[in-house]
Structures are given as structure tokens and as C-alpha cells.
Amino acid sequence: xxxxxxxxxxxxxxxxxxxxxxxxxxxxxxxxxxxxxxxxxxxxxxxxxxxxxxxxxxxxx
Amino acid sequence: xxxxxxxxxxxxxxxxxxxxxxxxxxxxxxxxxxxxxxxxxxxxxxxxxxxxxxxxxxxxxxxxxxxxxxxxxxxxxxxxxxxxxxxxxxxxxxxxxxxxxxxxxxxxxxxxxxxxxxxxxxxxxxxxxxxxxxxxxxxxxxxxxxxxxxxxxxxxxxxxxxxxxxxxxxxxxxxxxxxxxxxxxxxxxxxxxxxxxxxxxxxxxxxxxxxx
Numbered sequence: 001x002x003x004x005x006x007x008x009x010x011x012x013x014x015x016x017x018x019x020x021x022x023x024x025x026x027x028x029x030x031x032x033x034x035x036x037x038x039x040x041x042x043x044x045x046x047x048x049x050x051x052x053x054x055x056x057x058x059x060x061x
Numbered sequence: 062x063x064x065x066x067x068x069x070x071x072x073x074x075x076x077x078x079x080x081x082x083x084x085x086x087x088x089x090x091x092x093x094x095x096x097x098x099x100x101x102x103x104x105x106x107x108x109x110x111x112x113x114x115x116x117x118x119x120x121x122x123x124x125x126x127x128x129x130x131x132x133x134x135x136x137x138x139x140x141x142x143x144x145x146x147x148x149x150x151x152x153x154x155x156x157x158x159x160x161x162x163x164x165x166x167x168x169x170x171x172x173x174x175x176x177x178x179x180x181x182x183x184x185x186x187x188x189x190x191x192x193x194x195x196x197x198x199x200x201x202x203x204x205x206x207x208x209x210x211x212x213x214x215x216x217x218x219x220x221x222x223x224x225x226x227x228x229x230x231x232x233x234x235x236x237x238x239x240x241x242x243x244x245x246x247x248x249x250x251x252x253x254x255x256x257x258x259x260x261x262x263x264x265x266x267x268x269x270x271x272x273x
């Protein structure tokens with residue numbers, strides 16, 4: 001069965017964001033608007049990881 | 062002589078009758094959200110949007126990860142993007158869902174009048190505390206989706222401000238920060254040692270914060 005790497009990474013991002021904000025709502029930590037500046041570098045890392053993972057998956061199949 | 066008419070029976074497979082994975086997951090999420098809402102309305106549970114949207118987003122993410130082994134699910138991605146926007150709005154700009162639109166000027170002179178939070182979707186909030194006789198420490202949250210928050214603090218009470226803006230400007234006393242996602246933390250003189258203090262947490266999506 002072939003894995004759709006884009007869906008997997010998107011799901012991982014949604015899961016991470018959901019858990020992060022659920023913990024914020026529970027008072028575990030605080031996330032402010034200014035923390036959105038982390039989105040740029042994090043997005044680059046995720047895009048890079050998904051490209052590498054996609055390449056590896058294609059090579060194996 | 063005419064060619065025999067070829068009649069092709071439409072082929073149906075068992076799989077084509079099955080609902081798509083994304084549809085089933087979306088349906089389950091809507092049912093769960095509906096039940097939680099009903100329980101909230103019936104006062105059985107107290108549920109905040111700040112918790113519901115992130116949890117729904119996490120479920121969609123998990124469903125996408127599991128479903129990625131069965132192909133692409135654009136419907137779930139769309140739902141996830143929608144829930145992400147709602148999550149960010151509820152978390153960063155709680156006033157967006159209850160504050161309304163316009164200009165709001167609040168003058169507080171007694172501690173009993175001071176609320177824990179003030180919010181607005183679009184417009185300007187002016188909180189005038191200059192005549193407030195503070196008898197105990199207070200922490201106030203102010204949030205505006207797009208617009209301005211202006212606070213006039215009492216002269217005799219040390220104050221601290223944590224201001225965050227998505228895009229715009231923050232002015233606190235003689236300090237300023239501006240640009241994209243500026244954040245300014247200001248601690249006034251005597252705040253650490255004073256027994257009565259004022260703490261302001263201010264978030265604005267786009268616009269300006271001014272505390273003087």
C-alpha cells in the first residue's frame with residue numbers, strides 16, 4: 001500500500017497545532033500572537049522533511 | 062445491415078457504494094461536536110471553543126495521517142485549514158467571537174467595575190483607569206481582532222504590560238515596537254516590589270496598542 005506523504009505531513013501539522021492549542025486552552029503553556037513568527041522557519045523545515053520523505057518513499061517503491 | 066447495438070451494463074462495485082473516508086471522519090466530528098454542544102446547552106458540561114476547535118483539529122490531523130495510507134483526502138485538508146483558522150482566532154483573539162464592532166470607551170473608577178477581560182472584533186477599545194482607586198492587584202486581558210486598544214493607567218499604581226500584535230504598533234510609556242508580529246513586555250518602575258499592581262495582557266490581530 002502506497003503512502004501519500006503530503007497527507008501524512010499535513011495531518012502531522014494539524015495534529016501538532018491542535019495539541020499545542022488544546023494544551024494552551026488547558027493552561028499548560030501560553031501562545032501569543034508574536035509566536036506566529038515561528039511559523040516561517042517551521043514551515044521551511046516541514047516542507048524540507050516532506051520533500052525528503054517523498055523522495056525516499058518514491059525510491060523505495 | 063446495421064451494426065448490432067452494443068449495450069453496456071453499468072458496472073457497480075461494492076466499493077463504489079461505500080462513503081469516502083473523509084466523509085465518514087467529517088460526519089463523526091460533526092456528530093461529536095453536536096453532542097458536546099447539546100451537553101453544553103443543557104448545562105451538563107461546560108465546553109469552551111478554545112478547547113473544542115484544537116481538539117477537532119487534532120482529530121482531523123490524526124485521521125489524515127491514518128488515511129494517508131489510502132490516498133489523498135482533500136476534503137479533510139480543507140476541514141483542517143478551516144479548523145486551524147478558527148483555532149487561531151479563538152486563541153489569539155477571544156474578543157472576536159463576542160466583542161462586536163465599533164468603538165467602546167470604558168471608564169473604571171471602582172474595583173468592582175473592573176472586568177477580567179475586554180474584547181472586540183473590529184474597532185477601538187479605550188480603557189480609562191486614571192481615576193481608579195486600586196485596593197488590590199488586578200490582571201486584565203484585552204483583545205481586538207482589527208483596530209486599537211488604548212489604556213490609560215492610574216498614576217500611582219505600578220503596571221506591567223505584555224502586548225502582542227499580528228501586524229502593527231505597540232506603544233507602552235516610552236517604549237515602542239512595530240512591524241509584523243511585534244511583542245513588547247514592559248515592566249514599570251516599582252512593579253516587582255509593590256503590593257498592589259496592574260497587569261495588562263493585550264492582543265491585537267492588526268492595529269495598535271497604546272498604554273500610557
